Amino acid sequence: MSALLQVRNVTKKYGGLTANNDISFDVAENEILSVIGPNGAGKSTLFKMISSFTPTTSGEILYRGERISNLKPHIVARKGIVRTFQETTIFKSMTVRESVVVAQHLRAKASLAGYFWGSKTAKEDVAAFGRYADELLEFLGMSGISNELASNLPQGNLRALGIAIGLATDPKVLLLDEPFAGMNHDETMRMVDLVRSVRDERGVTVMLVEHDMPAVMNISDRIVVLNFGEKIAQGTPSEIQNNEKVIEAYLGSADDEIGM
Numbered sequence: 243m244s245a246l247l248q249v250r251n252v253t254k255k256y257g258g259l260t261a262n263n264d265i266s267f268d269v270a271e272n273e274i275l276s277v278i279g280p281n282g283a284g285k286s287t288l289f290k291m292i293s294s295f296t297p298t299t300s301g302e303i304l305y306r307g308e309r310i311s312n313l314k315p316h317i318v319a320r321k322g323i324v325r326t327f328q329e330t331t332i333f334k335s336m337t338v339r340e341s342v343v344v345a346q347h348l349r350a351k352a353s354l355a356g357y358f359w360g361s362k363t364a365k366e367d368v369a370a371f372g373r374y375a376d377e378l379l380e381f382l383g384m385s386g387i388s389n390e391l392a393s394n395l396p397q398g399n400l401r402a403l404g405i406a407i408g409l410a411t412d413p414k415v416l417l418l419d420e421p422f423a424g425m426n427h428d429e430t431m432r433m434v435d436l437v438r439s440v441r442d443e444r445g446v447t448v449m450l451v452e453h454d455m456p457a458v459m460n461i462s463d464r465i466v467v468l469n470f471g472e473k474i475a476q477g478t479p480s481e482i483q484n485n486e487k488v489i490e491a492y493l494g495s496a497d498d499e500i501g502m
C-alpha cells in the first residue's frame with residue numbers, strides 16, 4: 243500500500259481534555275477510508291487537524307511524504323485536501339450553479355486584479371468555471387436543479403451540493419464529516435453511490451466520518467475506529483464488525499444509534 247496520507251502519532255489536547263491520543267494510520271491513494279466511533283470519540287477533531295483547521299498538539303500529518311499539519315488551511319486546501327462542511331450556509335443566497343462556479347475560484351489562475359479589470363484571463367476563467375460547473379452538476383445528477391437557490395434545496399440535495407462545492411476545487415482527498423446524517427435509506431444509498439463514483443471516476447481519495455453503520459460497511463475499503471480519543475482498531479469492514487474491542491466500545495456507549 244502506497245500511503246497518500248500518513249497520520250503519525252497525532253495528539254490533540256483541548257486544555258485538560260485529550261480529544262485525540264497518539265493516533266497513527268495511513269490512507270492509500272484512491273481508497274475510501276471511514277473513521278467511526280461513539281459520540282465525542284474525536285473523529286471531527288481528527289478531520290479538522292488533517293484539513294489544518296486546528297493545529298495538532300503533537301505528532302504530524304504527511305501528504306505525499308510532505309508535512310502538512312499546522313500549515314494554514316487554505317494552503318492545505320490548495321494542495322487538494324478538502325473538507326466539506328455540514329452546512330453550506332455561505333452559498334445559500336446563490337443558485338446551485340453559482341455556488342459551484344464560486345467554489346472554483348480557489349483554484350483560479352487569474353489574479354484578483356485581473357478579475358477586477360476584467361482581463362482576458364479572468365474572462366476565460368469565468369467561462370471555464372461555468373463549463374466545469376455544468377459538467378460537475380451533470381456528473382452528480384444535479385443538472386435539473388442547477389438554477390435553484392441553494393436555500394430552497396431539501397437536505398439530500400444540499401448535501402450533494404456540499405460535495406459538488408468540494409469537487410469544484412479539484413480535490414485529491416475529500417474529507418466528508420457525516421455525509422449521510424439526516425438522510426433516509428434511499429437518500430443514503432444514492433449518496434453512497436455518488437461518493438463511490440467520485441472515487442471511481444474522479445480518482446479522489448475519500449475519508450469519511452459516519453454513524454450510519456450499514457452505509458459505512460457498504461462503502462468503506464477500510465475503517466479506523468476511535469474511542470475516547472484512542473484508536474482501538476483498524477481493518478476491513480468484516481474485520482471491524484467482528485472486532486471484540488469495537489463491539490465493546492459500541493455496546494458500552496450511552497446512545498444507541500449504532501445498528502451494527
Ligand SMILES: Nc1ncnc2c1ncn2[C@@H]1O[C@H](COP(=O)(O)OP(=O)(O)OP(=O)(O)O)[C@@H](O)[C@H]1O
Pocket residue numbers: 256259260261279280281282283284285286287288
Ligand atoms: N474546540 C473545542 N474545544 C474544547 N473541546 C473540544 C473542542 N472540539 C471538540 N472538543 C471535545 O473533544 C472531544 C472530541 O470531539 P469531536 O467533535 O472530535 O468528537 P466526534 O467523534 O466528532 O463526536 P460526534 O460523533 O458527536 O460528532 C469531545 O469531548 C469534545 O467535547
Ligand SMILES: [Mg+2]
Pocket residue numbers: 285286287
Ligand atoms: Mg463529529
